[in-house]
Amino acid sequence: MTNFDPSTILTDELLARFRQRAARHDAENTFPTDDLADLKAAGYLAILAPAELGGGGLGLAEASALQQRLAAAAPATALAVNMHLVWTGVAKVCADRGVTGMEFISKGAVDGEVFAFGISEAGNDLVLFGSDTQAVPAEDGSYRFTGTKIFTSLAPVWTQLGLHGLDTTSPDAPKLVYAFVPRTEDVITRDDWDTVGMRGTQSRTTELHAAKAPAAAVVRRVDPGPNPDPIVFGIFSVFELLLASVYTGMAQRALELAVATVERRQSKKTGMAYSQDPDIRWRIAEMALAYDAIGPQLAALCADVDALADHGPRWFSLLAGMKHRAVTAAKRIVDDAMLVAGGSSYFSSNELSRLYRDVLAGQFHPSDPESVHATVATAWLGPLQT
Structure with missing residues (x-):
């Protein structure tokens, strides 16, 4: 992902339109059709398709960075398009490992299939x-x-x-x-x-x-059951890492909104901005510490998938753990953002209110907390004795 700039594909102007629409689609419970049209026009649905087929030729690491950027503007749009990118990512992961038969997915994405x-x-x-x-x-x-x-x-x-x-x-x-x-x-x-x-x-x-x-x-x-087949690894790796990307982007946005709010709010007791309050500063620092830890882990694992790194039996615990840490950190960051922003964040018109509701979805995606802990325990302790 050397020198890759996500803003060349997802421009500030495009994201501003997505963010403006997001509140309406949330309130009306409607699909962001205009967002999808804009993403198609930008070639976004084919970012993981090979360049020789007319796609973007990007890797999972670049797609992760883009999904973080998109999720910071419109979480539901990012999560929806995530599911399309999972299949195009699976086609790439399998092709990179010499598995043929899924080229039609990449070609379809270039041709406008969803x-x-x-x-x-x-x-x-x-x-x-x-x-x-x-x-x-x-x-x-x-x-x-x-x-x-x-x-x-x-x-x-x-x-x-x-x-x-x-x-x-x-x-x-x-x-x-x-x-x-x-x-x-x-x-x-x-x-x-x-x-x-x-x-x-x-x-x-x-x-x-x-x-x-x-x-x-x-x-x-x-065969049913745990299986080393490339399609299982492909689905699991792309699904978990792009999900982590979406929730990491949401965490970034919550932190940005919290900082902007405490710089704007003023204490009646001290006459100073809340950004000068030691307790508020400590909470913002906690949010930043949690957020800063997620990005490098996510980038490293995406790069390992792209580079065909071999983590052997550790792969599934690493991938599930990444999704779990991103989701739990994002929820904690959004919770704290609501606290430092004050009562105004409780109104449904406030962007933080929507983030607060959106971030809850992370706990329902596979791998759920029970599955994650079982997978990680097995990786370190071996399977349960029967």
Whole structure:
């Protein structure tokens, strides 16, 4: 990421438009269609596609920096587009490691396709290691998927849904099948997204009724359970690191707003700005210390993925830990920003109020705190004895 300047792609002018729209989409519970159009025009959806295909040719480290910048202006827009970038990132991670068959994802991103992430299922704590969705094969190599996916960001606009399902009928079954289905009448998007925060993502529930993935869009068949397959590493690494990027960007914005507020507010007791109050200064310093610790870790892990570094069995604990630290630090920073900003931050029209609600979503994304601690404990102590 040497000398990369995110402002060359996400300009200050563009971000100002995103920030202005964010409050409206939050209040109206609507998808930021104009933001997506602007991002498409800027080539943002193809930043991870190879330059030879017409993409941006960027690595995960550059994408992380861009997502932090976008999230500081419009968290819901950043989180929504994150899910598209996950699939283009998976295509890159796999291609970098010699795994073919996902080039159509990169080409699609260049051509304007919008990819959504259809992995989450209600009550399925296996996540990548299992699925309640049925994947039924056909003789031509295609699959039909039947099941329900939750938290499908980009619900109103996606053109291709990347998903997984369980094949229980093939001779080598069971197999988890990763594939992409287009938006057809076999896919029903519920209008059920009415949440505390991240409202602009419109991460609605998706019903699959024998939705067909063409043979060319069936990218991987793997054994259920923990699996070293490149697609598992690709999804896990890009998903966790870009999620961490979004919440790190939110933390940065909360810190900026807190600093601006305490410099503007004046104490009746002392006649001085609150920025001169020792207790306020200590709290701002705590926020800055937490924020400053996250960025270098995130940049280093993204660079390691780009460089094909080998952390062996430590990879999953490093990635899950990164997401966990970014989310928990961001929530703590936003909490403190609300305190130092005072009662005005409690009004829904205040940007900090929206950040306060948006940052809560971080705890619901995989890996959740229980899973993170189990993964890290196993990395250091070995598996539980049975």
